Amino acid sequence: MSSIAGLIAFLFAFSLPLVSACPAYAFDTALDRGEQIFSTNCAACHMGGGNVIRASRSLKLRDLNAHLEQYPQDPLEALEHQIEDGKNAMPAYADQLSEADIVAVATYVEQQAELGW
Template sequence: MARAAGLILTLLLLVGSSELLSAPAMAFESSALEQGEQIFNSNCAACHMGGGNVIRANRTLKISDLNAHVDAYANTPLEALEHEIEDGLNAMPGYADKLSEEEIIAVATYVEQRAELGW
């Protein structure tokens, strides 16, 4: 279901480029990013402040490390991040039982955007 929601988000962003739908799509994206930032700050920042990693320094949230250590990140970054957030990886716990699908998509979207901007 998270993958379907990610696909819907992607489609909304693509369709949102038309003048008729651009304002709602941008508002949706902005809202998701704000929610994702709040969730990240509450659940992730203790270990990943500023996109880093206090437990394993070479496993940051920067694009080069995400490409190197997160399966399928290069091909489907949002889905790959959603999967890691849901199931966890190594020392990182899974959040499937703690966050809703909407929250997981929001934080994955936030992390992907911040990674693209270089944190």
């Protein structure tokens, strides 16, 4: 009986690192997907977190806090809303990107803003 308990403990200990590694891999994949979508759809106007049309409306943290409604309270939701609906010269992407893609781009933008682009 003790050999079965030992085998179960061994299998559990061996599989735990594999299971805990999966969420990190999925998160990296989502960020990679967000970066890819950003490069394809957004970088022409927002290369390096800037804004070629209105310099004061960059994707840098200070400008997001100053110009994007609700950013200080809920950054991801504010970014998702902006991506979905667009505003002024920025087109809306709700009909072009899936919800998962919009979340991936918003996550990527938030991460880059936090890192200072």
